[in-house]
Amino acid sequence: MSLVARALEEAGIPTVVFGTALDIVEHCGVARHVFLDFPLGNPVGRPFDVTMQHEVLELGLGLLESASSARASVEAPFVWGEDTSWKELIFSDERPFLEGEAYDNWMEAKKKYREQKVADSQ
Amino acid sequence: MTHVRYIDKTRDYYLRQGYEKPYLWANFTDVPFTPLSKPLAESTVALVSTSDVAVRSKDNDDGRDKSHEMLAGNVYSIPSDIPLEQLFSRQEHYDQHTTTLDDTNAYFPITRLHELADRGRIGAVAARTHGVYTAYSQRKTSEVDAPEVVRRCVEDGVDVAILTPI
Numbered sequence: 001m002s003l004v005a006r007a008l009e010e011a012g013i014p015t016v017v018f019g020t021a022l023d024i025v026e027h028c029g030v031a032r033h034v035f036l037d038f039p040l041g042n043p044v045g046r047p048f049d050v051t052m053q054h055e056v057l058e059l060g061l062g063l064l065e066s067a068s069s070a071r072a073s074v075e076a077p078f079v080w081g082e083d084t085s086w087k088e089l090i091f092s093d094e095r096p097f098l099e100g101e102a103y104d105n106w107m108e109a110k111k112k113y114r115e116q117k118v119a120d121s122q
Numbered sequence: 123m124t125h126v127r128y129i130d131k132t133r134d135y136y137l138r139q140g141y142e143k144p145y146l147w148a149n150f151t152d153v154p155f156t157p158l159s160k161p162l163a164e165s166t167v168a169l170v171s172t173s174d175v176a177v178r179s180k181d182n183d184d185g186r187d188k189s190h191e192m193l194a195g196n197v198y199s200i201p202s203d204i205p206l207e208q209l210f211s212r213q214e215h216y217d218q219h220t221t222t223l224d225d226t227n228a229y230f231p232i233t234r235l236h237e238l239a240d241r242g243r244i245g246a247v248a249a250r251t252h253g254v255y256t257a258y259s260q261r262k263t264s265e266v267d268a269p270e271v272v273r274r275c276v277e278d279g280v281d282v283a284i285l286t287p288i
Contacts (some may be wrong), residue, residue: 001170001171001172001254001285001286001287002148002287003148003260003263003264003268004170004254004263004267004268004271004285005283005285006150006153006154006264006268007264007268007269007271007272008170008268008271008272008275008283009153009154009155009156010154011272011275011276012156012159013156013272013275013276013280013281013282013283014156014157014158014159014281014282014283015282015283015284015285016282016283016284016285017285017286017287018284018285018286018287019286019287021126021128021287022125022126023125023126023127023128023129023130024128024129024147025287027129027147027148027149028147028148028149028150029149029150029151029152029153030153031153031154031155031156035125037125038221039216039217039220039221040215040216040217040288041213041216041217041218041220041221041222041223041228041229041288042221042225042228042229043228043229043286043287043288044227044228044229044230044231044234044286045228046228047221047222047224047225047228048224048225048228050227050234053227053228053231053234054234054237054238057231057234057235057238057284060284061162061238061243061244064158064162064282065158065162067155067157068157069155070153070154070155071153080220086217086219086220087125087126089219090126090128090131090217090219090220091128091131091132091134091135092135093135093138095219097135097215098214098215102214102218105214106214106215109256109258110258113257113258113259117259
């Protein structure tokens with residue numbers, strides 16, 4: 001997604017990325033970034049919390065108006081909950097990221113990609 | 123508590139699973155930046171996401187109506203005025219143990235954008251939203267898919283893009 005943000009900026013379209021993976025977005029580097037410290041899946045706020053979603057979006061609109069150079073970022077002032085164990089357990093052996101059908105789908109997608117890569121190089 | 127170090131965590135996780143070469147996340151020193159050219163209240167805003175949002179269909183086997191999608195490579199577009207209840211996500215790469223993708227607006231805030239336009243905070247919501255499928259190839263994303271998103275945004279007269287990775 002950050003690569004798409006770069007292309008849009010290069011084409012003269014300002015962007016703001018709403019993300020939950022701070023290190024990945026910052027490693028790539030984007031023009032504007034609103035970080036929400038929530039589990040992967042809800043970068044705009046808690047499900048069904050309309051007020052929070054608007055507050056998170058407003059942080060991005062604020063960045064669009066205020067930022068004068070790249071790597072402008074702000075962290076949304078929300079916590080997922082008192083229990084922070086999800087931060088430890090994500091990508092752990094105890095709690096595999098993809099299981100069952102989701103894992104099979106991922107392997108299938110990877111296989112297709114490898115085949116496409118071979119086809120592209122021929 | 124500090125944020126999750128996903129780069130370190132995924133590298134260790136997949137090494138333990140027997141993958142030898144760690145994924146190299148994109149990394150740049152120079153970051154392009156375009157300032158806002160006009161007030162947000164006069165700007166057309168597009169939503170771009172990797173959340174795999176699709177239009178629901180009762181008729182197709184896979185449950186999705188692809189007639190709206192205008193798929194090219196890994197890029198597809200969905201009209202921004204499709205009713206929310208017809209949208210759903212098939213994305214599986216999220217923290218399934220902790221949260222859900224039941225509320226489309228929590229990762230694809232299309233209703234929220236329409237509300238912002240109604241309120242006059244932004245000028246308008248662009249005619250199309252854009253989705254990008256994960257391509258596993260940064261080269262392909264940069265050389266094929268990202269320019270396609272740009273082309274579609276330019277076609278729609280987009281002034282600002284909001285991006286939501288999952």
